[in-house]
Amino acid sequence: MICPSCGSANDNGVFFCRQCRTLFLSNIDQDGAPEEGERVLDLAHACELVRSGEWSLTEFHGYLEDFEAKQAAKEGEIHATIKEIPFGLEEEFQEESQVGLEGVTSCNEAIGVLRRYDPEITGDFPLEEGLGIFFSGISRVKEAMRINRRSYGRPLWL
Numbered sequence: 001m002i003c004p005s006c007g008s009a010n011d012n013g014v015f016f017c018r019q020c021r022t023l024f025l026s027n028i029d030q031d032g033a034p035e036e037g038e039r040v041l042d043l044a045h046a047c048e049l050v051r052s053g054e055w056s057l058t059e060f061h062g063y064l065e066d067f068e069a070k071q072a073a074k075e076g077e078i079h080a081t082i083k084e085i086p087f088g089l090e091e092e093f094q095e096e097s098q099v100g101l102e103g104v105t106s107c108n109e110a111i112g113v114l115r116r117y118d119p120e121i122t123g124d125f126p127l128e129e130g131l132g133i134f135f136s137g138i139s140r141v142k143e144a145m146r147i148n149r150r151s152y153g154r155p156l157w158l
Contacts, residue, residue: 003017003019003020003022004022005017005020005022006019006020006022008020039070039138040134040135040138042067043067043114043131043134044131046060046063046064046067047114047117047127047130047131050117050127051119051124051127057117057118060114060117061115064111064114064115067111068108068111071104071107071108071111074104075104075108078100078101078104082097093148095147096144096147096148097144099140099143099144099147100140100141100144100145102137102140103136103137103138103139103140103141103142103143103144104137104141105137106133106134106136106137106140107133107134107137107138107141108137109133109137110130110131110132110133110134110137111130111134113126113129113130113133114126114127114130114131114134117130
């Protein structure tokens with residue numbers, strides 16, 4: 001992949017240019033529920049703001065606290081929805097539930113990785129790793145939605 005800002009060659013699938021650190025929005029999967037796409041872009045944008053120095057680490061950590069609270073609320077909604085599955089149908093929703101909760105767990109893990117970012121100590125590695133884990137988690141949540149639509153036509157994860 002060629003960086004549109006500096007022209008440097010980069011590996012396919014990376015989130016930041018290795019030379020100038022420009023965020024590659026084209027490598028961010030935004031398919032699926034609009035809410036998920038917005039969260040992905042919002043998190044990627046926050047990483048770019050702290051990486052570029054527009055945000056301090058304190059501002060970034062404040063953002064992550066707010067983001068984490070929203071994630072916790074979303075996770076609570078998912079657990080509540082799972083509890084509402086009628087008796088006897090739990091097994092039918094087992095694969096969807098397991099895949100979706102794996103995705104939520106990955107998203108939560110990503111926040112912890114992003115908290116480790118300190119440009120003077122860690123470099124950009126936690127941003128790259130955290131975004132990768134988050135995108136993987138969102139992909140699992142989307143997979144849970146596909147399983148449900150394929151099997152039942154009613155998304156459990158929205």
